[in-house]
Amino acid sequence: MIEHQFRVALHDTDAAGVLFFAHLFRHAHDAYEAMMARIGWPVDGLIRAGQLALPLVHVEADYRRPLRHGDQVEVDIELKALAERRFSLAYRFVSADQEVATALSVHVAIDPDTGQRQALPKPLISALSA
Amino acid sequence: MIEHQFRVALHDTDAAGVLFFAHLFRHAHDAYEAMMARIGWPVDGLIRAGQLALPLVHVEADYRRPLRHGDQVEVDIELKALAERRFSLAYRFVSADQEVATALSVHVAIDPDTGQRQALPKPLISALSA
Amino acid sequence: MIEHQFRVALHDTDAAGVLFFAHLFRHAHDAYEAMMARIGWPVDGLIRAGQLALPLVHVEADYRRPLRHGDQVEVDIELKALAERRFSLAYRFVSADQEVATALSVHVAIDPDTGQRQALPKPLISALSA
């Protein structure tokens, strides 16, 4: 599902004239926040509630075509894997009907107070699987 | 006119729990790019054409209320001043019906090759004034 | 006093080939954090202690010359004004012996719990004035 759309802004680009690679992750995270809000688990609410944190333990990205200032990009997310204490999400970045980049994020569930791993809440597992 | 809307993202905030002040300017520039595209002078087209650059010579911002993760914000822009070789824009950031911040940007017209000031093209003056 | 030095990184620049204006404030804040640490009031310690916050209520910058990828820049800070509940700092950005930009920040003292203005602690006033 398309979770996020953006137009490559001037501040996304660098002196080489293309999107600076690290900014792809900012947009991936915007898509992740949009998805979590859509399924009823907004990240800002999670952080405020303080019961569950979902930090990233691994991310990666593959860049297939350069993105330039003004390009329109759609980001969709697919659940890639789901276990008791972690899940991973696959991101596709599409511009002008071409896949320009992909990314992956792996999140673990922890208790924000102790930093200890914990099980993902069952309702979150259901929401992610839906 | 409302040129840009955003939801305060996790990456907009800092460890003090509020929007990091410099990111307000990223959003102001997103609104500026949206306005320039709307009036027919997209910034990416200008940079590609290489005939006219509109660099910032002055910016400022006033922060009236903290913005927090998840807040919905609208940005509108008003032409504040217009002269032969420069113009300035006033930005209002509104969240939950309250003005949370304002900003100002002053742009000058230069020739990108020489860096020399030049007059703003008459059609751009018309478009900005409309 | 020179509080911070940096080399303009690729991620500081944009497709127009120069430092994206908002990143100047990131470097100004790095200089501010360095200054506060030097005078014994590190910002991270303040935020952790939770007794005093010094949010920005106003910032501005003037850009005199473009900064390009690889340029070496020094940032110095001078106390500009100091009152019971606020202070302002003036920043100079110098590259190749030329002043390329200046900036100003105005901080107020608040109680992080209530958001109410409070007086600057006397030891901080002394440290800022020294």
Next chain:
Amino acid sequence: MIEHQFRVALHDTDAAGVLFFAHLFRHAHDAYEAMMARIGWPVDGLIRAGQLALPLVHVEADYRRPLRHGDQVEVDIELKALAERRFSLAYRFVSADQEVATALSVHVAIDPDTGQRQALPKPLISALSA
């Protein structure tokens, strides 16, 4: 070799109180730029010369421990792989004698004008291998 050191700045952190993951890549790239300058191939010079670009085609990072505001971090880089048209670099982020994160970047050599892959220049291969 330690290529870059930084103190986690306020703007590196987010409302969850830790370094926002994408900023790790900004610091990795600062280390990369420092390394390339040290071996005689500064990235800003490459971009200006316009003969060779070394875009990223893949990056990844593993986050082992949270980084907090004020933490001191050292970044070292090791050449991981080198082929005719590509190389990859491994990054280690160390804070308080603990490895807090690792990252990997894969760069390919292209002709900036055509976007076509090209062989890495032999002197660059030598410099990277040294």
